[in-house]
Amino acid sequence: MRILVVGAGATGGFFGALLVKAGRDVTFLxxxxxxxxxxxxxxxxxxxxxxxxxxxxxxxxxxxxxPYDLVLLSVKATALQQAIDDVAPAIGPRTSIVPLLNGMAQLGELTARFGARPVLGGVAKVVTTLNAEGDIVRLASLAHLEIGEQDGSPSARLEDLRTVLEGAGITVGVPEDIVAAMWHKWVFITTIGAVTCLMRGTVGDVNAVPGGSAFALAVLAEAGAVAAAAGYTVPEGQLDVIGRMVTQDAPFASSLYRDVVAGHPTEAEHIFGDFLDHARTLRVDTPLLDLATLHLRVHQHRAAEATEASGRPSEAA
Known part of the structure; x- marks a missing residue:
């Protein structure tokens, strides 16, 4: 199976490297x-x-x-449209596309360009970042992918893909409803991003002060309410796990927070803007998430101005 990994950053570079080490036929775009x-x-x-x-x-x-058999799409959301244009020659009648972005909008954009058949849902769970040299820094041993047909149906290709991906140090799940799994991760990403970015500190920093834990749980309640209204209620056990993660005394932070601290552009609109669009459509009040989104939009505005002033092009992959 010929595999194309679009992007060689903290997520795609990490999973791609594991596949290369396992002897898979991997090329990075x-x-x-x-x-x-x-x-x-x-x-x-x-x-x-x-x-x-x-x-x-x-x-x-x-x-x-x-064309390639499998395309793992792992760019930042800000580079998604460019990546879709770039990868088009690699998409053939038997290609499977697994997007490893946070949020949900990528499914619609990929389906609009390539049709529904090649586009699978995907969830990546990994704790990595890039250092100043562009090297991938492993912060934990987690390396997990979830894949599924958008309509929830079983298929032979899912089992074929699981076979190829497993055995490379990657655990692979095939949930009954991949769209629900993507929503549940969206709740987590939105919650941890709002808590750390709005408070400009790690989870441990937030929970070290009076009111920090209550604030984190209130953000989680808002995000969970949006998912429930959309028909993708996060199971109680998962909510408890997220709740413990955002109230722990640990130097844990979101990738969004790391981008904000570094002065880099963020995926604010793809993750937060789209989430709030759903909230407004579903008539769910989200005052804390609204505030976090405004904070990130101001940061995004300043980061864009700094990039324009420097004359540096943004890197898509």
């Missing part, structure tokens, strides 16, 4: 600048465990000419 860096340094895994250097097969959009 990256922007020219990222390709040059990877050819010079290799794809490096650091942090938890021993440092590893992978020599990846690379292709840029201009060099992409033939």
């Amino acid at each position: 990256v922007r020219p600048n990222r390709a040059a860096a990877l050819r010079e340094r290799g794809l490096r895994l650091t942090g938890l465990g021993e440092e590893e250097v992978i020599t990846p097969q690379l292709v840029t959009a201009a060099e992409l000419t033939a």
